Amino acid sequence: MTRSWWGWGNVEDAVDETELRALLNRVRALVPGDLAGHEPPGIASLGLPAPRVTPPVSLAALCSAELADRAAHAHGKAFRDVVRNLQGDLRHVPDLVARPRDERDVTDLLDWCGRAGIAVIPYGGGSSVVGGVEPRCEDHPAVVTVDLERMDRVLEVDSTSRAARIQAGVFGPRLEDQLRPHGLTLRHFPQSFEFSTLGGWLATRAGGHYATLYTRIDDLVESMRVVTPSGVSASRRLPGSGAGPSPDRLFLGSEGTLGVITEAWMRLQDRPRWRARASVRFDDYAAAVAATRAIAQSGLNPANCRLLDASEALLNAGVSVGGGVLVLGFESAGHPVHRSLERALELCRDHGGEASADTRAASGAPSGSGPGEGTAGGSAVDTWRSAFLRMPYQRDALARHSVIAETFETACTWDTFETLHRAVTEAARQAMRETTGTGVVTCRFTHVYPDGPAPYFGVYAPGRWGGMVAQWDHIKAAVSEAIETSGGTITHHHAVGRDHRPWYDRQRPGPFAAALSAAKTALDPAGILNPGVLLPAR
Template identity: 80%
Template sequence: MTRSWWGWGNVEDEIRGAELDTLLDRVRALVPGELAGHEPPDVAALGLPEPRVSAPASLAALCSADPGDRAAHAHGKAFRDVVRNLHGDLRHVPDLVARPRDERDVVDLLDWCTREGIAVIAFGGGSSVVGGVEPRCSDDRPVVTVDLGRLNRVLEVDVTSRAARVQAGVFGPHLEEQLAPHDLTLRHFPQSFEFSTLGGWLATRAGGHYATLYTHIDDLVQSIRAVTPIGVSESRRLPGSGAGPSPDRLLLGSEGTLGVITEAWMRLQRRPRWRARTSVRFADHAAAVAATRAVAQSGLNPANCRLLDAAEALIHAGVNAPGGVLVLGFESADHPVRDRLERALELCRDHGGVPSAERGGNGDDGTGGTAGGDAVGDTWRASFLRMPYQRDALARHAMIAETFETACTWDRFDELHHAVTEAARQAMHKVTGTGVVTCRFTHVYPDGPAPYYGIYAPGRWGSTVAQWDDIKAAVSEAIATHGGTITHHHAVGRDHRPWYDRQRPAPFATALTAAKTALDPAGILNPGVLLAAG
């Protein structure tokens, strides 16, 4: 497979042919337009500037100045990144891409960059959608992107404690392959799973497979090891500790600003044997939200509890349900889960939900036998995995297709949801004339949901980044004003900084700045992310 330098995933998996025709027909039915296609430029024609720095002889073998390498590490994978790539707009590119072979190489790279005042951006899979890996430095200093892809092994497995010591550069599928012989799994499956790494998940506090209980990578961490410009930090491996503020919590979500995460001990699970899943349709969205809250507060802890609103259900599951569809799933390595699903369905019926007659999953005898499928859930899951490719195809046809997410408490959801959707509609009407906004819950907690919104609007080729930026600013203001977080699991990066600065408490900002100064005296680590460069 060939990784796309300009868009999501593999070149061979791009949307083409009949799949593309079907996608464009579906979009035209929602937001009419010409949808003329555009091809990405050839990297060789981009005319990238010459590197401003050369690696010393001791590190030269680790560093690449290849234009294709530099272009592929210039942006993340957000809509605005993809569009800028399509236009050949790579005004910020790393001067070099370094690929350390081990932790000693990381230390040597940081020592060199500290001495020379070179910015360092830690790079996992490059799937950031918030400008987190973009070498956009306000002082225009040279940049070395440190790609950790060679640090990709499971180093130790503790079967007794169900934990493993894992290098940070391992991609999701390769991690699971290495755990499989031990009948263990991390069970962390973000949408970017195939193209993101453990270190990236830790650095951005990624949200994964579970819609309840173990929602963030934070919940699966036992200890973290990271290289900082002043030394190596490694927390003690423990199931829990009350010894002061957690050193792991300082690095979780630090987005490469405090150190380069090189490995971590991760809590594992046995691979599930029992599964049960289905979907529930609703005639009223408020009732669907109430049912979802009841399930989230029940203690049943479903692995999947995703509420799709009417637009999301129609676009991505092909279902006409005025109040939306709740996709439910339970799993366990220890015991049958059919009774949990049935209790959840009772709660849904209490709020007017109509469960599908289909049930998916394994039989309760644990043999792995299939007990039928759930067409709605299956269709949505298949579409979910193709969404980033669909986004890229639409971007090539001057469509604005992007997402944003937040979280809030249940008591604030109605007000926030109304404010956000109205802000999105008004902004789309202002900059494009029309558009569609969708919503689904990606994760739900006893005290609140994590709404995830989609935007589909016709753009003008050459202006879609500016149009999206206007929409994004409007919805971000609505989120900040009505008590949501600027990000639930997409991270802060550079794109969310203005709203993050307003969200965090001032004393914490002071403490974070002090930590940055202490750990990174030369200010080389991902300058401009989380904190102003300086």
Template identity: 85%
Template sequence: MTRSWWGWGNVEDAVKGAELKALLERARMLMPGEPTDHEPPDIASLGLPAPRVTAPASLAGLCSADPADRAAHAHGKAFRDVVRNLQGDLRHVPDLVARPRDERDVVDLLDWCTREGIAVIPFGGGSSVVGGVEPRFDDRPGTVTVDLERLDQVMEIDRTSRAARIQAGVFGPRLEEQLRPHGLTLRHFPQSFEFSTLGGWLATRAGGHYATLYTHIDDLVESMRVVTPNGVSASRRLPGSGAGPSPDRLFLGSEGTLGIITEAWMRVQERPRWRAGASVRFGDYAAAVAATRAIAQSGLNPANCRLLDAAEALLNAGADVGGGLLVLAFESADHPVHARLERALELCRDHGGEPSGVTSGEAPGHAGGEPDGAPGDGSAAENWRSSFLRMPYQRDAMARHAVIAETFETACTWDRFDALHRAVTEAARQAMYEVTGTGVVTCRFTHVYPDGPAPYFGVYAPGRWGSMVSQWDHIKAAVSEAIETHGGTITHHHAVGRDHRPWYDRQRPGPFAAALTATKTALDPAGILNPGVLLPAP
């Protein structure tokens, strides 16, 4: 397979044929005329500037100045990144891409960059959608992107404690491949699973497979090892500890600003044996939300509890529902889960839900992706899962045809959801009207907690080639303001990066900002690590 330098995933998996034809039919509903395809440029035509730095002889073998390498590490995989790549707009690129072979190489790279004042951007799979890996600054003598893909091994397995010591550069499929012979799994499957790494998940506090209970990678961490310019931080393996503030919590979500995560002991699980799932249709959205809240507060802890509103259900699950579609799934390695599903369906019926596509029994665990609860039965849940895995590729195809297709997410308490949902939806619609004249907003819950949901919004609107980045930025600013004003978080699992910084600065308490700044200064005195992410660049 060939990784795409400009867009998502593998070149061979791009949208084409009947899938592209169907996608363009949907696009025609949003924009007049025939959509025009825009081919990505050849890398040779980009005219990238010459590297400004040269690695010392001892590190030269780790570093690449190849234009294709530099272009592929210049942006993440957000809509605005894809559009800028398609238009050949790579105004900020790393000077070198370094691939350390072990932790000693990471230490040596940081020592060199600290001495020279060279900015360092830690890089996992590059799937950031918030500007987290982009060298968007010009005041440094150079930038080195440190790609950890060579650190991709499961180093040790503690079967007794059910934990594994894993290097940070391992991609999702490779990680599961190494755990599978032991009958174990991490069971952390974000949408980016195939193209993201353990270190990236830890650095951004990624959300994964579970819609309830084990929602974030935080829940699966036993200890971490992090290389900083001021030394190596290695926390002790413990099931829990009350010994002061958690050192792991300091680096979880630090987004490469405090150090480079090289390995972690992770809590792994037996592979699921029993599964059960169903789809539930609702005629009223408020009732669907109430049913989802009842399940979230029931203690049943479904692995999947995704509520799709009517627009999301129609666009991405092919289900015509008046109020919403709830995709439910339970799983266990220890016991059958049919009784839990039945109780959840009782709660849904109490709120007017109509279940369908019920499945239950022994089944092998997925190699990746989300559980759907009804594998292979042609149900709305199966349609949703298939669409979910193809969404990033379809987003790229729409971008090539000048259609704005992007998402944003948040989380809030249940008591604030109705007001936040109304405000964000209205802000998105108004902003789309101002810059495109029309558009569609969808909403689904990616995760649910006893005290609140994590709403994930989708935006689809006609774009103007050459103006799509500014169009999207206008929409994004409007919805971000609505989220912040109505008590949501600027991000539930996409991270802060550079794109969310203005709203994160307002969300973050002042004393904590001062403490984080002091921590940054102590661990990274030269300010070389990912300048501008989480904190203003020094």
């Protein structure tokens, strides 16, 4: 397979002509405008500047100055990144891409960059959608992106404790392939699973497979090893500890600003054998939200509990419904789960929900190794799951045809959800009226907690070729303001990066900001690690 330098995933998996025609036909019914296509530029035509730095002889074998490498590491995979790539706008590119083979190489690279004042961008799979890997480092003489893809092995498996020591550069599929012979799984499947790494999940506090209970990568960490310019931080393997603040919590979510995560001991699970799944339709959205809250607070802990509003259900599942569709899934390695599903369906019926006729349960079925595997239910939601996995590719195809198709997400408490949902939806619609004339807003829950949901919004609007970045930035700023003023978080699982910084600065407490800044100074005294992410660049 060939990775796309400008867009999502593999070139061979991009939208083909048949899929494109069907996609554009759906979009034309909702988003009027010129849908003429545009081809991505060739790398040779980009006019990238020559590298401003030459690595020392001892590190030369680790470093690449190839145009394709530098272009592919210039942006993440957000809509605005894809559009800028399509238009040949790569004004910030790394001078070199370094691929360390082990922790010693990471240390040597940081030592060299620290002495020379060179900015360092730690890089996992590059799937950031918040500017987290973009080298906007004007105050530094050069930028080196440190790509950990060579550090991709499961080093040890402790079957007794059900844990494994894993290098940070391993991509999701290769990680699961190495765990499968042991009958174990990390069971962390974000949408980016195929193209993201363990280190990236840890650095961004990624949300994964589970809609309840073990929703975040944080919950699966036993200990971590991090190389900083000031030394190596290695926490002790323990199931839990009350010995002061957690050292791992300092680095989880640090987004490459405090050190380079090189490996971690991760808590594993036996591979699931029993599954039960269903989809439930509602005529009223408020009732669907109430049913979802009842399940989240029931202690049933479904693996999947995704509520799609009517627009999301229609656009991406082909289901016409008045209120919404709730996707439910349960799984276990140790016992049948059909009774848990039955109880969840009872709660749905209490709120007017109607389970689809193809509700089904499976026992002893083999488990797969992809995002959301084994937890969708019903043919309509199977359609949605397929669309979910294709969404990034389809987003790229729509971008090539001047359609704004992008997402943003948050989390809030149940008592504030109605107010937040109304404010965010209206802000998005108003911003689209101002900049695109029209558009559609969708919402789904990706994760739910006893005390609140994580709403994930989608925006579809006609764009203007050459102006789509500015159009999206206007919409994004409007919805971010609505999220922040309504008491939500600026991000539930997409991280802060550079794009969310203005709202993150307002969300975090002042004393914590001071403590984080002090930690940055202590661990990265030269200020070379991912400047401008989480904190102002020094």
